Amino acid sequence: xxxxxxVSKVYPNGxxxxxxxxxxxxxxxxxxxxxxxxxxxSTFLKLIMHEEEPSCGEIFIDGMNITNxxxxxxxxxxxxxxxxxxxxxxxxxxxxxxxxAFAMRVTGAxxxxxxxxxxxxxxxxxxxxxxxxxxxxxxxxxxxxxxxARALVNNPALIIxxxxxxxxxxxxxxxxxxxLSEINKRGTTVVMVTHEHNLxxxxxxxxxxxxxxxxxxxxxxxxxxxxxx
Amino acid sequence: MxxxxxxxxxxxxxxxxxxxxxxxAASIGVLVLCLLLTGASALLSINxxxxxxxxxxxxxxKVYLKNELDSQKADQVGKSLRAIENIVSCEFYSKEQAVEKxxxxxxxxxxxxxxxxxxxxxxxxxxxxxxxxxxxxxxxxEIEGVDTVVNRSELFEKLTKFDRFVSLAGLIIVFILALVxxxxxxxxxxxxxxxxRFEISIMKSVGATDWFVRVPFMVEGVIIGIISAIISSxxxxxxxxxxxxxxxxxxxxFNTPFSDVSVPLFLSFLLAGVLFxxxxxxxxxxxxxxxxxxxxxxx
Ligand SMILES: Nc1ncnc2c1ncn2[C@@H]1O[C@H](COP(=O)(O)OP(=O)(O)OP(=O)(O)O)[C@@H](O)[C@H]1O
Ligand SMILES: [Mg+2]
Numbered sequence: 001x002x003x004x005x006x007v008s009k010v011y012p013n014g015x016x017x018x019x020x021x022x023x024x025x026x027x028x029x030x031x032x033x034x035x036x037x038x039x040x041x042s043t044f045l046k047l048i049m050h051e052e053e054p055s056c057g058e059i060f061i062d063g064m065n066i067t068n069x070x071x072x073x074x075x076x077x078x079x080x081x082x083x084x085x086x087x088x089x090x091x092x093x094x095x096x097x098x099x100x101a102f103a104m105r106v107t108g109a110x111x112x113x114x115x116x117x118x119x120x121x122x123x124x125x126x127x128x129x130x131x132x133x134x135x136x137x138x139x140x141x142x143x144x145x146x147x148x149a150r151a152l153v154n155n156p157a158l159i160i161x162x163x164x165x166x167x168x169x170x171x172x173x174x175x176x177x178x179x180l181s182e183i184n185k186r187g188t189t190v191v192m193v194t195h196e197h198n199l200x201x202x203x204x205x206x207x208x209x210x211x212x213x214x215x216x217x218x219x220x221x222x223x224x225x226x227x228x229x
Numbered sequence: 230m231x232x233x234x235x236x237x238x239x240x241x242x243x244x245x246x247x248x249x250x251x252x253x254a255a256s257i258g259v260l261v262l263c264l265l266l267t268g269a270s271a272l273l274s275i276n277x278x279x280x281x282x283x284x285x286x287x288x289x290x291k292v293y294l295k296n297e298l299d300s301q302k303a304d305q306v307g308k309s310l311r312a313i314e315n316i317v318s319c320e321f322y323s324k325e326q327a328v329e330k331x332x333x334x335x336x337x338x339x340x341x342x343x344x345x346x347x348x349x350x351x352x353x354x355x356x357x358x359x360x361x362x363x364x365x366x367x368x369x370x371e372i373e374g375v376d377t378v379v380n381r382s383e384l385f386e387k388l389t390k391f392d393r394f395v396s397l398a399g400l401i402i403v404f405i406l407a408l409v410x411x412x413x414x415x416x417x418x419x420x421x422x423x424x425x426r427f428e429i430s431i432m433k434s435v436g437a438t439d440w441f442v443r444v445p446f447m448v449e450g451v452i453i454g455i456i457s458a459i460i461s462s463x464x465x466x467x468x469x470x471x472x473x474x475x476x477x478x479x480x481x482x483f484n485t486p487f488s489d490v491s492v493p494l495f496l497s498f499l500l501a502g503v504l505f506x507x508x509x510x511x512x513x514x515x516x517x518x519x520x521x522x523x524x525x526x527x528x
Contacts, residue, residue, distance in 0.1 A: 042528065049434075051525055071439075071523075078436035085528065089431050105237055106437040150435065162528070 001027045001158055001189040002048060007057030009043050009213075017043040019213040021057070025191060027157070030184045032200050033193040035210035041193045044210065045160050048191070049081060050074050062157060079107055082151025084161035088143045090135040090150075096122065097131040100149045107154060117153060125149045125179060141172030148179060152188075159183065161192040165199065177203055238441070242448020245421045252417035253449075257457045259413050260505060263406035264461035264498050265468075270399025271494070272469060276485050277392040284385055288356040290366065291379040293349045298374050303350050309372045310354060315365045320353045327351065349376060407505070414453060414509030415516075418446050422517050430526040442522075443514050450510030454502030461502075462495045 002025040009018040017040040025031050033041050046052040047059055050066055058067045066077055090099050100121060101114045109117075122128050125145040135143050144164055151159055159180065165173030177192070177199055184190045194200065200207055209217040246253045292310065294303055303321070310319045327348040356365055366378050422429065432442055469487050514522075 046528070051528070075433075075436045075438045078434065083434055085434075087527075089427075089434070091428055091431065102431075103435040106432055106435050106441055108441075154436075 001025050001029070001062060002191070003058075003060040004044075004047070005058040005060075007047065007054045007059060009040070009047060009052060010055045017213055018047075018210075021210075021213075021215055023208060023215060023218075025189060027189055028184065028187050030181065030190045030203075030205045031192070032203075032205055032207045033191065033210060034195070034197075034200060034207055036212075037195075039210045040213045041210055042162055045083075045162050045191070045193060048158075048160055049078055049083060079154055080156055081158040081160055082148075082154065082156040084144070084147050084151050084159065084164045086163040086166040088135070088140075088147045088167070090143060090146055092135055095132050095134055096127060096138070096146050099135065099146055100153050103150045103153050118149075121149045121153045124152070139172070140168040141175060144168055144172070144176055145179070148176065152183065156188065158189045158191070161190070163193050163195060165194065165196060170196075170198070173199060174202070181205075238444040239448050241445035242452060245418075245425075245445060245449040246452050249417065249421045249424065252413075252420050253453060256410065256414045256417045256453050256509075257460065259406065259410040260453065260457035260502060261461045261464070263403060263410050263505075264457060264501060265465055266399065266406060267403045267501070268461060268465045268494060268498065269468070270395055270403070272465075272485070272490065273395050274392055274399075275490060277388055277395070279485055281385060281388055281392070284388075286359065288359050288362075290354045290356060290362075290369070292352040292354055292369055293376045293379070294351060295374055295376045296349050298350065302374055306372055306374045307352060310352060310369065313365060313368050315357050315361050317355045317357045319355070322351045322353060324348045324350050410505060411509050411512070414450060414506060415513040417453070418449055418510045419513040419517060421449060422446060422513065422522065426522065426526060429522055430524070433523070434525045439518055442518065443511075446514050447507055447510045450506030450508075451503050452506070453509075454504070454506030455499065456502075457505075458495065458498035458502035461498050462491070465494070466491065 002023065004021050004023040007018060007021045008016070010016050021044070023044075033044060035041050043052065047054055048061065050069060054067060058065060060066065061077065062080060064077075066073075069077065091102065094102065097118055100118050104114050104117065119128060119131070122131055125148055127142065127145055127149065130138065130142065135146065138146065144167070148164070151161075161180065164180075165176055168176070173196065180190050180192060181203060204220070206218070206220055208215060292306075294306060298306070307319060307321060310316055324346050327350075328346050331348065354369070356362065369375060369378050429442055466487050473487075
């Protein structure tokens with residue numbers, strides 16, 4: 001699903017965010033990305049969605065080489081993936097339904113499809129009763145579930161999440177990752193950046209650690225626990 | 230683009246105009262000014278052209294006789310005039326008749342002129358072929374006893390010059406105003422875009438094409454253009470009718486009724502307004518999307 005071959009990223013101001021990274025994420029895998037602040041985790045995600053271009057190396061998404069795709073192709077690349085941010089990024093003036101429908105409308109989906117699909121996805125994230133609410137009338141955990149619904153609504157093959165639990169309390173966080181795990185079981189690839197070791201420990205998944213732009217470990221969860229003990 | 234998304238994008242465009250009504254009003258104001266001046270100078274030019282055509286097609290020449298001529302000699306001039314082949318008819322106006330007419334148009338105050346009449350005798354001459362106008366006038370001037378022939382070419386020249394001046398001055402002013410209105414429209418739309426930068430950023434992150442992001446702002450520009458065209462047409466109509474009313478009492482210059490030009494004028498306004506709105510919108514959108522608007526903000 002994702003393949004990074006010797007990818008480096010140097011920002012225009014000279015900061016080296018990633019150094020010669022090699023990562024391969026298979027279809028239907030669930031990967032946690034961990035690492036200190038400033039280590040290059042978000043940069044990794046930005047490269048996946050072509051928000052940034054790699055300085056060198058090659059990136060493949062779903063078998064397609066996206067290293068040098070043109071600006072015009074970027075929207076179509078992004079429609080293959082769903083993105084969840086730490087700060088939810090919902091539109092305040094739209095209700096829950098429209099916030100989710102938004103991602104479909106952007107792709108030119110028909111209103112009929114929107115009316116069928118959105119309630120289904122809202123039910124999936126457990127928000128079927130709150131379709132008419134404004135984001136401001138929801139808890140942080142609920143808002144993040146709306147944002148997750150928006151990421152899922154176009155049925156993407158890949159979900160990328162940048163610290164999706166960073167702004168919500170631990171219990172809610174657990175629910176969100178549980179939900180992601182559930183979606184992953186249905187075949188969607190999930191890449192999630194997180195700071196929370198508790199979550200990483202609870203869900204036995206693959207963990208990629210990045211420090212100072214380098215992949216310093218890439219293991220299944222059981223080994224991480226051993227290391228910490 | 231499907232109908233549903235078209236509907237969505239258009240309603241977004243309308244909302245943009247209302248949300249940002251102060252800047253929208255400023256844009257509309259400047260665009261209206263621009264259209265009004267263009268329209269006014271076009272109307273003036275049309276009227277001048279029509280007047281020129283009217284003068285050109287006039288086949289009547291006034292021939293004034295020298296003051297000291299007696300009636301016998303005046304008759305002589307009449308005979309000579311009739312002898313010129315291009316002259317169809319020729320009608321005599323005595324100085325008394327002239328004074329009578331003068332008095333009728335200008336009032337009783339000129340009663341005293343009867344005693345000391347400064348007006349000359351004259352002939353109203355009708356030509357057959359206007360193409361031979363200059364030639365015939367030359368022949369008339371050669372007749373003994375003829376003082377002056379009222380010449381159309383002087384008036385003609387003055388009006389042509391004025392027409393050119395109006396067109397040129399209008400063109401320059403309109404050009405400057407056009408730049409100003411493009412500037413203001415593009416800034417208006419830029420401001421809307423800035424206000425909605427967060428939304429645009431979300432759109433981009435979920436895979437919206439640049440076109441999808443653009444359309445509401447282009448609609449905003451077009452709405453500004455249409456509103457400006459409507460306002461300009463209405464204002465110009467009332468302004469023009471008012472001017473006609475004032476001026477027509479005195480001279481028959483503004484002789485083109487507004488209804489003659491209203492449809493092409495409105496259509497041109499509409500076209501110009503829509504074009505300006507679109508161009509203004511496109512300028513700001515491409516600028517914005519090339520820079521900060523192309524990124525996912527704050528990530
Ligand atoms: N647009 C940018 N221009 C220049 N430098 C940048 C830019 N974005 C990130 N960086 C730098 O690149 C490095 C990696 O940043 P990145 O955002 O990937 O870190 P991160 O691992 O996501 O950190 P955090 O956990 O704090 O979110 C940092 O040193 C950061 O300052
Ligand atoms: Mg980050």
